[in-house]
């Protein structure tokens with residue numbers, strides 16, 4: 816499902832992935848919602864944002 820890119824930051828999220836389509840200057844994410852994976856992760860390094868989309 817396509818996630819909407821808002822014209823303002825999602826204040827609940829800080830993100831440093833500046834190559835993402837949803838990234839906004841200041842380490843903000845403009846996605847209306849995100850999905851984080853994976854099941855059974857034991858460390859933060861084993862998790863990631865599944866909503867990431869490479870900026871064109």
Ligand code: SF4
Pocket residue numbers: 828829830831832835836837838839843844845846849864865866867868
């Ligand atoms: S979609 Fe995920 S990777 Fe992309 S800016 Fe938002 S939190 Fe970061």
